[in-house]
Structures are given as C-alpha cells and as structure tokens.
Amino acid sequence: MATFQLSRLSSFRALSHRDFAYLWVGMLVSNIGTWMESVALGVYVTEVTGKAGWTGGVAALTHLPSLVLAPLGGALADRFDRRSFMAVCICVQVLIAALLTVLAATGNLTVPWVAALSLLNGAFSTLAIPCATALTVAVVPQEDLHNALSLDSAQFNLGRIIGPVIAALVLTKLGIAGALFINTLSFLAVLLALARMHGAVRTTPPKVEALWAGIVRGVKLAWTDPGIALALGTAGFVGLLISPFVGLVPVFALKVLGGDATTTSMLLTAQGTGAVLAAFGTGAIVARVGRRALLEGSMVLVGLCSAIFWLSPTLPVALGALFVLGAVYLVAFTGLKTVCQARTPPELQARVSSLFLLLVNMGYVLGVWGQGMLSDRLGVRPITAGAALLFFGIVVVTRALRPRGLATLEDVKAG
Known part of the structure; x- marks a missing residue:
C-alpha cells in the first residue's frame, strides 16, 4: 500500500496512507457543502413554519431511509466494487442538490420540496x-x-465548523440558492478522490451469495458477538437521547436564545471545534488511558454535557457547553464504531457499518422528531435536557449493575 512521507505523529498517522488521504480530503470538501445546506435548510424551515416539530421532522427525514436501506447498502457495498458503488450514489446526490439549487434560485422552493x-x-x-x-x-x-x-x-466536524461559517456569509450575501449551489459543487471532490484511489480496496474476494443471505449473515454476526451487540445498542441510545441536538440547534438558537442564522452558525462551529480538537488529541489520550477506559468515560460525560448545553441561560454558556459536548460526543461515537469494525471480518465490515448506521439513525429519527414535537408543547429545555439526563441515568445504572459486561467493548479483531 502506497504511503505519503508524512510525520508518524499518533494523531495523524493514518493520513500517511495515500488512498485514505485522498478519501479524507474529498469527504471534507463534501461535508463542508453538506453543512452549508443543513444550516440553510434548517433556518429556512424554522423561519417559514416557526415550529420546532417541522424543523426536527425535516432533519429526521434525511435519516429516515436508513431504517430500511442501511442493511441493503452494507450488503451491496460488500458485494460490488466499493469505489464504483459509492460513485454512483454520489452522482445521484449531485442531481438532488442541483434540483434544490434551481428551486431556490427560481423562488419555487417550499417546505414540502425540502422534505x-x-x-x-x-x-x-x-x-x-x-x-x-x-x-x-x-x-x-x-x-x-x-x-x-x-x-x-x-473531517466531518471540520465540515461542521467551516460549513456553517461560510453558510452564514453566503446566506447574507447570496441567499439560500448560493449556499445550495456551493453544496452541489462540493460533491465533485468525492468523485475526484475515488478516481485517484488505486490501492487495494478489498482484502478478500466477495462471497457469492444471495443478497438477503448476505444481510442475514451480517445481522447474525452482530447479534452473536457480545462486543458488537453492546456497541450497537449503546449507539442506538445515543442516537435517541443525545444526537437530536444536531438537528435542533436552529430551534435552540432562534426560539430559545432569540438569535438568527449567525447564532446557529456559531453554535454549530463551537460543537465542531470541540470535536475536531478531540479527534486530533484522541491518539495521545488512548495511549495514556486505553481505548476502553476512554470510551466508558465518554459514555458517562456525554449525557451530562448535553444537559448542560440545553439548560444554558446565555449564548456564551451555550457555546462553551456545546464545545465540550462536541468533544465528548466524538470520542463516544468513534470508540463505539472502532469496537464494531475491529471485531468484524473484512468481508462483513460494510454490513456491520450499515447496522451501526441503522441503529444510530433509527434513534435519531425518533429522537429529533419526538423531541421537536414535544418541545412545541412542553418547552425546548425540559424535553431536551430531560432526555440527556435520562441517558446519563441509564449509563450510571448499567455501570453499577453490570460492570463486567463492559469488558466486551474491547476492540479485539474477530477471527
């Protein structure tokens, strides 16, 4: 495998692998565009409807297809050439982004079209x-x-930092159509990266089996491996009780803090900055305390940090709380995903990844939609902070009652 002649510092060593570096840069550019679109559409829906339920509902729709298609996507990715399969998906997303741009530029964009x-x-x-x-x-x-x-x-969170900042500027100068147009162009970076990747992308030849049988084989592994099962279940609860903050930040910024698109951008940037710093520092922390201890600690802290954010009385406090939440949230999800992938044979990795996506998004869809609708009736702070404290309670009780069960979170490679 070709490598760049880069420093082998623990926080950046994976970028010394050429194919990964190409993919990383391409995905970064695309994610900047995606977060520009997310901010633009979130502000648009909130301003047009004035309802947290609508904002949360539209945000949930992006993740709703995973409840049906995630296992299929994993099986197809393990079945075909992964670069070609991903390129086809990206091309369709370019067309969707272009249609959104045209609708906005011509004044025909509506909430149903966005949905x-x-x-x-x-x-x-x-x-x-x-x-x-x-x-x-x-x-x-x-x-x-x-x-x-x-x-x-x-890179995902760098996009979260850079995208909202650019979105705030573009929305002011060029409006929603400008932000959506830049997102359309950003997908081209992924296609270029895929074209430049020439290393081996499959360590073992794909097994010839029926599509449904392939899906079942991935589910069976996840069900029978205790570490994968625990990591997947935990990820689902994070998606349900913690992750909705991602989609409801515009609601908190506009309806609770009385801000605007710039306030939304500032909050998302704070969260992304915390996540990026955590990602770059994780290698050194893992070397000192170990992966399992870091994962367990992040599980305890993520609920508390989320509750503090939702209860923040002012914008400066909210920015600080979201900065810390961004760091802890990243550490938690990276640790859970690493457990799943490290314990999975190469030929099943896309399928287990799809199950991770399925459970996280299932939780997120239910959480962001449900918390948004309940917030319209009972208030944003009681519902969102209550969900965060519920997660904290579940983690504390689980650690007290089943301390040995957490040993399955060791990311030992499956044989």
Whole structure:
C-alpha cells in the first residue's frame, strides 16, 4: 500500500496512507457543502413554519431511509466494487442538490420540496456511508484503524465548523440558492478522490451469495458477538437521547436564545471545534488511558454535557457547553464504531457499518422528531435536557449493575 512521507505523529498517522488521504480530503470538501445546506435548510424551515416539530421532522427525514436501506447498502457495498458503488450514489446526490439549487434560485422552493428531497438525499446517503467506512477500513492497517476513524470524525466536524461559517456569509450575501449551489459543487471532490484511489480496496474476494443471505449473515454476526451487540445498542441510545441536538440547534438558537442564522452558525462551529480538537488529541489520550477506559468515560460525560448545553441561560454558556459536548460526543461515537469494525471480518465490515448506521439513525429519527414535537408543547429545555439526563441515568445504572459486561467493548479483531 502506497504511503505519503508524512510525520508518524499518533494523531495523524493514518493520513500517511495515500488512498485514505485522498478519501479524507474529498469527504471534507463534501461535508463542508453538506453543512452549508443543513444550516440553510434548517433556518429556512424554522423561519417559514416557526415550529420546532417541522424543523426536527425535516432533519429526521434525511435519516429516515436508513431504517430500511442501511442493511441493503452494507450488503451491496460488500458485494460490488466499493469505489464504483459509492460513485454512483454520489452522482445521484449531485442531481438532488442541483434540483434544490434551481428551486431556490427560481423562488419555487417550499417546505414540502425540502422534505421530499431531504428524504431522497437521505436514501442515497444511507447507501454510500457504509461503503465509505468499509473503504477506510480497507485502506489502513489494523494498528491505524482507531486513528483513521477518529480522523474521519475530525473531517466531518471540520465540515461542521467551516460549513456553517461560510453558510452564514453566503446566506447574507447570496441567499439560500448560493449556499445550495456551493453544496452541489462540493460533491465533485468525492468523485475526484475515488478516481485517484488505486490501492487495494478489498482484502478478500466477495462471497457469492444471495443478497438477503448476505444481510442475514451480517445481522447474525452482530447479534452473536457480545462486543458488537453492546456497541450497537449503546449507539442506538445515543442516537435517541443525545444526537437530536444536531438537528435542533436552529430551534435552540432562534426560539430559545432569540438569535438568527449567525447564532446557529456559531453554535454549530463551537460543537465542531470541540470535536475536531478531540479527534486530533484522541491518539495521545488512548495511549495514556486505553481505548476502553476512554470510551466508558465518554459514555458517562456525554449525557451530562448535553444537559448542560440545553439548560444554558446565555449564548456564551451555550457555546462553551456545546464545545465540550462536541468533544465528548466524538470520542463516544468513534470508540463505539472502532469496537464494531475491529471485531468484524473484512468481508462483513460494510454490513456491520450499515447496522451501526441503522441503529444510530433509527434513534435519531425518533429522537429529533419526538423531541421537536414535544418541545412545541412542553418547552425546548425540559424535553431536551430531560432526555440527556435520562441517558446519563441509564449509563450510571448499567455501570453499577453490570460492570463486567463492559469488558466486551474491547476492540479485539474477530477471527
């Protein structure tokens, strides 16, 4: 496998692998565009409807297709050439983004159009994400896996930092159509990266089996391996009780703090900054305390940090709380994903990745929609902070009653 002649510092060593570096940069550019679109559409829906339920509902629609398509996407990614399969999904997303741009530029954009195209975009994103994870796992060696997945999270959150900042400027100068147009162009970076990847992307030949049988084989592994099962279940609860903050930040910014698109951008940037710093520092922390201890600690802290954010009385307090939440949230999800991938044979990695996506998004869809609707009736702070404290309570009780069960979270490679 070709490598760049880069420094082997623990926080960046996975980028010394050429194919991973290409994919990382391409995904970073695309995620900047995606977060520009997310901010633009979130502000648009909130301003047009004035309802947290609508904002949360539209955000949930992007993730709703994963409840059906995630296992299919994993099986297809393990069945076909992963680069080609991912390229097809990205091309369709380019067309969807272009249609949104045209609708906005011509004054024909409506909330139903946003909802329908968010649902369609979510379908193809669901098919592509397990493939991207499997590509990452395939092009880096086992000893660099945790670092590679941390850097994946770093680029996602760099997009969260840069995208909202650019979105705030573009929305002011060019309006929603400008932000959506830049997102359309950003997908081209992924296609270029895929074209430049020439290393081996599959360590073993695909097994010839029926599509449904392939899906069942992935589910069976996840069900029977105690570490994968625990990591997947925990990820689902994080998605249900903690992750909705991602989709409801515009609601908190506009309806609770009385801000605007710039306030939304500032909050998302704070969260992304915390996540990026955590991703770059995770390697050194793992070397000192170990992966399992870091994962367990993040599980305890993520609920508390989330509750503090939702209860923040002012914007400066909210920015500080979201900065810390971003860091802890990234560490938690990276640790859970690493456990799943490290314990999975290469030929099943996309399928297990798709199950991870399925459970996280299932939780997120129920959480962001439910918390948004309940917030309209009972208030944003009581519902969102209550969900965060519920997660904290579940973690504390689980640690007290089943301390030995957490030993299954060791990321030992499956034989």
